[in-house]
Structures are given as C-alpha cells and as structure tokens.
Amino acid sequence: MTKRGTTRKAAASGPVLSTRDLNRATLERQLLLQRSSLGAKAAVGHLLGLQAQNVKPPYYALAARLDGFGPEELSGLMADREVVRIVSMRSTIHTHTADDCLILRPLVQPARDRELTNFRTGLAGVDLDRLATLARELVEAEPRTMKQLREALIAEWPDADPQSLGIAARCRLPLVQVTPRGLWGRSGQVALTTAEHWLGRPAEPTPAPDATVLRYLAAFGPASVKDMQTWAGLTRLRDAFERLRPQLVTFRDENGVELFDLPDAPRPDADTPAPPRFLPEFDNLLLSHADRTRVVPPEYRGRSWVGNMLYCTFLVDGFLAGVWKLEEGALVIEPFDALTKGRRAEVVEEGERMLATMHPGTSYDIRFGTVIR
Incomplete structure (x- = not known):
C-alpha cells in the first residue's frame, strides 16, 4: 500500500521516530538547531549545495546557519571560483563547491538526459552530440548569455525551436554562471561557460551514488530512499541503499516507512529547544524530502x-x-x-x-x- 507523499510501506524494522524526532535530527544536520562555527565553504560542502534560483538565497541560508558569517565570505569564494552556480539537482540552480560541481553534476546527468525527452519535438533533426560540441566551443571561447547561445545554435538548426536548443545545451553540458553574477552587492546578467573551463580541471567520471547517499544522510537524514530521490531528482537509488545497508542503521517513521541513517549521526531528543530561524525562498530544508511533514x-x-x-x-x-x-x-x-x-x-x-x-x-x-x- 502506498501513501501519498511518503515512500512505500516497507517491512521495516527498528525504532519508530516521531515527527519531532525527525525534525530535531534534520535541524541538527542542517546546522539550524544551533549555529555552526564552520566556514562558508565547508558549510556549502556539508549541505551538498544551496538552492540558488535567485542570487540572494544562498547568502541568507548561510546567515541562518553559521556563527560569524558575513555575505562577503561567500561572495569571495565565488569570485575565487571555489564555489559556483550551476544547474544540478531537480534541474534547478545550486551553489556548490568546485569539487561538488564536478562530482554532483555528473551524478544527476541521467535526470538531465531525461529532461530532454520533453523537448524532442522542438529538437527534431538536431544532432545532440554535435550541439553539445558546438555549444562547448562557443561558451569556452567566451562566456555567452543564453540568448547569445540560442542565436548561435539556431543559425546551425534554423528549423528547431530556439528555446529547446538552449535547454539542450544546458542539459548536455555542465554550464556554470560566471561572475560577477552571484556576487553580493553586485549585478550582472547570466553568462555561461563550462564548469571544466571555469575551474580549469575536468569533471569526475560519472560516480556511483553510494558516497553521495552517505553525505545526503549526514545532511538530511534520517531519510527514506524516496526522500533522497526527491532531493536529487533521480530514480532507482534503492540498490545503493541496499549495498550500504550493512553500515547503516534503520528506523521507521510514524507511517511505517523505512528510514536509513548513519550510525553515529546526531539524533537529538525531541524536546531539544529549536530557536526561530529566518530562511530564504527555496531553502533546501523545505525541498529535500518526499515527506516534508518533519518541517x-x-x-x-x-x-x-x-x-x-x-x-x-x-x-x-x-x-x-x-x-x-x-x-x-x-x-x-x-x-x-x-x-x-x-x-x-x-x-x-x-x-x-x-x-x-x-x-x-x-x-x-x-x-x-x-x-x-
């Protein structure tokens, strides 16, 4: 039997975690139960990125989580190319560390390939491999706005839909937004180049998801398979959880859904005080579980x-x-x-x-x- 908004009821064993148990555990992992002394770069890495459709949300997200944070810290990391803005999980822009950009974008590439099937009509007759090659040459010669990129691609495929051509370039290539876009107190239109070109090193080969499963649980757990699939925008992650099962602990939520966690991860008492926190729009705390009732x-x-x-x-x-x-x-x-x-x-x-x-x-x-x- 399946309940809307949750994973299937598994024949799960282990203690039951109440909604408040899950709330406090998640807040602790998200650095929201008490502020952290981590620096901005370490926090962005621990949190596996910050949702960033707009420029300001990542700054407010860290202000809620870190002790002693100032916007200039994150802005400086972006200017130094230690963090970047790129489309990754759930086909949305995230602020990631440079290392995670080169790991997580390849991990979610299957979802970007699936996304392209929604635009097959507008891409009729388009050789997607050639499109990726041409788009890479264009943005690595100099950063391009999406409008400039579409105009160059439509010259090659005049019968295609310009919007679909731009989406195809974004899906096939790891396009980062170059600075000054994203800097605190600065303005700049979106201009794109490849992550490899901007960071000066190649992306990782497509990784197995296992290491990211462990990191997800550290930042968002305890969590179900469907929770992580919702966060990543991926499917078929159960095999990775099953491979990792011997080194994980399991619980159940109040609906009987199986939850996985790291053995030594913090799970504070449900009565632990939780001070108010101001969060930006699109904060990952509210978007990274299939069942969001924990928050x-x-x-x-x-x-x-x-x-x-x-x-x-x-x-x-x-x-x-x-x-x-x-x-x-x-x-x-x-x-x-x-x-x-x-x-x-x-x-x-x-x-x-x-x-x-x-x-x-x-x-x-x-x-x-x-x-x-």
Whole structure:
C-alpha cells in the first residue's frame, strides 16, 4: 500500500521516530538547531549545495546557519571560483563547491538526459552530440548569455525551436554562471561557460551514488530512499541503499516507512529547544524530502507560495510558522497562526540578528503584518 507523499510501506524494522524526532535530527544536520562555527565553504560542502534560483538565497541560508558569517565570505569564494552556480539537482540552480560541481553534476546527468525527452519535438533533426560540441566551443571561447547561445545554435538548426536548443545545451553540458553574477552587492546578467573551463580541471567520471547517499544522510537524514530521490531528482537509488545497508542503521517513521541513517549521526531528543530561524525562498530544508511533514505541518502545506511565487519563510519551534519579506525600511513578518508573546519576542530577536548580519549599518523597522497578498 502506498501513501501519498511518503515512500512505500516497507517491512521495516527498528525504532519508530516521531515527527519531532525527525525534525530535531534534520535541524541538527542542517546546522539550524544551533549555529555552526564552520566556514562558508565547508558549510556549502556539508549541505551538498544551496538552492540558488535567485542570487540572494544562498547568502541568507548561510546567515541562518553559521556563527560569524558575513555575505562577503561567500561572495569571495565565488569570485575565487571555489564555489559556483550551476544547474544540478531537480534541474534547478545550486551553489556548490568546485569539487561538488564536478562530482554532483555528473551524478544527476541521467535526470538531465531525461529532461530532454520533453523537448524532442522542438529538437527534431538536431544532432545532440554535435550541439553539445558546438555549444562547448562557443561558451569556452567566451562566456555567452543564453540568448547569445540560442542565436548561435539556431543559425546551425534554423528549423528547431530556439528555446529547446538552449535547454539542450544546458542539459548536455555542465554550464556554470560566471561572475560577477552571484556576487553580493553586485549585478550582472547570466553568462555561461563550462564548469571544466571555469575551474580549469575536468569533471569526475560519472560516480556511483553510494558516497553521495552517505553525505545526503549526514545532511538530511534520517531519510527514506524516496526522500533522497526527491532531493536529487533521480530514480532507482534503492540498490545503493541496499549495498550500504550493512553500515547503516534503520528506523521507521510514524507511517511505517523505512528510514536509513548513519550510525553515529546526531539524533537529538525531541524536546531539544529549536530557536526561530529566518530562511530564504527555496531553502533546501523545505525541498529535500518526499515527506516534508518533519518541517512543514500538514495544515501549512502550500502556504509559503502563491502560483510561481515562493516566499521567504521562518521557523518557530523547528517547524514552518510563517513568511517574511524585506520592504522599504521594514522587515515584515506574517505568522500563519497566532504566536505567544514570548514566541513573538524570540522571532523579533532573530530578525534583528539576521538584519545585523545581512545588512549591517542599515536601519529596519520590524513589524508583524501581511506578506502574502
């Protein structure tokens, strides 16, 4: 029997972990239960990247997680090509360390190949191997915007759909966004070259997923096979979990779904205090499990977005509790439900800390109001 939003019920053994157990374990792995002393590069590596459709979310994601973080730290790593912006998991842009860019992008290449089947009509008559070769030559000669790349490719295949040609280049090649795009306080249009060219070294051969399974559990566990498949945008990962089973421990969630974990990974008590945290839109905490109830209460599912607009969120007691935004001179906080006076004070205090980290020297009012309109 299959339950929507969870993996199949396995004939699982092991202790049952409650939703709060899973919440606290995940927050600890995500560096959100208590702030970490890690540097930005080490944190990006531990977290297996940060979702980055927009420029600012990775900076806010680290501000919520790290003690002593300043935006210039991540920006400097990007300028020095130690971290990069690239389409990887779930066909979305992530900020990865250079090493992970060259490992994780090959790992998810099967998903990018599958993505291309949605565009076969617009690519009729296009030799995809030749397209990849031509696109590589173009972007390695000089970084190109996607518009420039499409225009060059349509000259070769005038009957093809220009949008599909651009997507094919993005799927077949590991295209990174070159700086100044992504730098804090700077602006720049998206210009692309290959990861190998930007980083000066080749990508890894397509790796077996086993090492990444262990890293995923370290950052997001305890987790099911389907949880990791949701995070990676891949299928057929059960074989890797089964190979690793002898060195893992297993649990069950409250629905009987089998969960895997590293034996020595932290699993704090369910009553461990979880201070408020302000998260950016697209934070991986909310997107990296098939069953998100460990962080998102069922009654709040779908409350943090409207159409294709996803809002910044905040946590109270470890769970999604509302949304926030910065507008002219104010941090506006909208809880999904009433907060006690004590909770409101804690949220304001965390908001003040976030503002001091991300916008030092700028004065903001903090008020509770309406964010979603």
